[in-house]
Amino acid sequence: xxxxxxxxxxxxxxxxxxxxxxxxxxxxxxxxxxxxxxxxxxxxxxxxxxxxxxxxxxxxxxxxxxxxxxxxxxxxxxxxxxxxxxxxxxxxxxxxxxxxxxxxxxxxxxxxxxxxxxxxxxxxxxxxxxxxxxxxxxxxxxxxxxxxxxxxxxxxxxxxxxxxxxxxxxxxxxxxxxxxxxxxxxxxxxxxxxxxxxxxxxxxxx
DNA sequence: AACTCGGGGCA
DNA sequence: TGCCCAGAGTT
Numbered sequence: 001x002x003x004x005x006x007x008x009x010x011x012x013x014x015x016x017x018x019x020x021x022x023x024x025x026x027x028x029x030x031x032x033x034x035x036x037x038x039x040x041x042x043x044x045x046x047x048x049x050x051x052x053x054x055x056x057x058x059x060x061x062x063x064x065x066x067x068x069x070x071x072x073x074x075x076x077x078x079x080x081x082x083x084x085x086x087x088x089x090x091x092x093x094x095x096x097x098x099x100x101x102x103x104x105x106x107x108x109x110x111x112x113x114x115x116x117x118x119x120x121x122x123x124x125x126x127x128x129x130x131x132x133x134x135x136x137x138x139x140x141x142x143x144x145x146x147x148x149x150x151x152x153x154x155x156x157x158x159x160x161x162x163x164x165x166x167x168x169x170x171x172x173x174x175x176x177x178x179x180x181x182x183x184x185x186x187x188x189x190x191x192x193x194x195x196x197x198x199x200x201x202x203x204x205x206x
Numbered sequence: 207a208a209c210t211c212g213g214g215g216c217a
Numbered sequence: 218t219g220c221c222c223a224g225a226g227t228t
Contacts (some may be wrong), residue, residue: 031223032224032225033223034224035222035223035225036211036213036221036222036225037213037214037224038214038222038224039214039223040215040224041213041214041215045212049224062226066219072213073213073214074213074214074217075211075213075214075226076211076212076224077213078211078212079211079212079225079226083226094219110225110226111225111226112225113224113225113226114225115223115224116223116225118226119223131223134223135223136223148218171223173224176223178223179222179223184221185221
């Protein structure tokens with residue numbers, strides 16, 4: 001278990017919170033933008049955007065069309081722009097511009113669901129929460145970290161299994177590994193650094 | 207639980 | 218070209 005996490009941490013020695021995000025609010029916005037999109041594209045868009053706009057109050061200086069234009073190259077950009085400005089209004093009105101630190105409050109925000117809430121809790125606040133997306137579900141089950149039949153069960157099992165200090169890093173590295181090596185269709189088992197620790201590799205070998 | 211959104215990446 | 222994607226909202 002821990003050896004797998006150690007290897008993953010060496011393979012992917014950064015987390016999303018170490019990219020363009022300078023505060024929990026920017027992490028929240030970046031995570032909303034990341035839904036069904038690629039990390040590279042989100043980083044492109046947020047690099048300049050987050051230098052100029054750091055708080056909900058900053059974002060509310062833009063009208064909807066302005067924000068749409070700035071994030072235009074990201075999928076679902078119109079929906080996301082609307083959600084982001086709505087969320088900024090809520091943050092200012094109910095939380096004085098701060099990002100709430102509990103799941104219920106986060107999930108009430110426009111554009112924030114279970115996975116985004118968990119990402120913010122674990123990355124920004126070090127609060128126990130694991131965002132299980134399709135990558136985490138697939139890779140964790142293939143490796144044998146868990147044996148779960150769905151996302152919800154994976155989430156429950158990983159919260160018990162994974163040491164607290166690993167939670168945010170476990171998520172990001174499992175996702176990246178799922179995209180780059182352990183993909184859904186044709187996993188590159190021959191070039192996988194984890195093959196000696198992987199149950200899926202053992203089953204499919206030969 | 208199924209459906210919709212929707213530009214971009216990649217084979 | 219066709220298929221899929223670091224999800225969430227609506228019905």
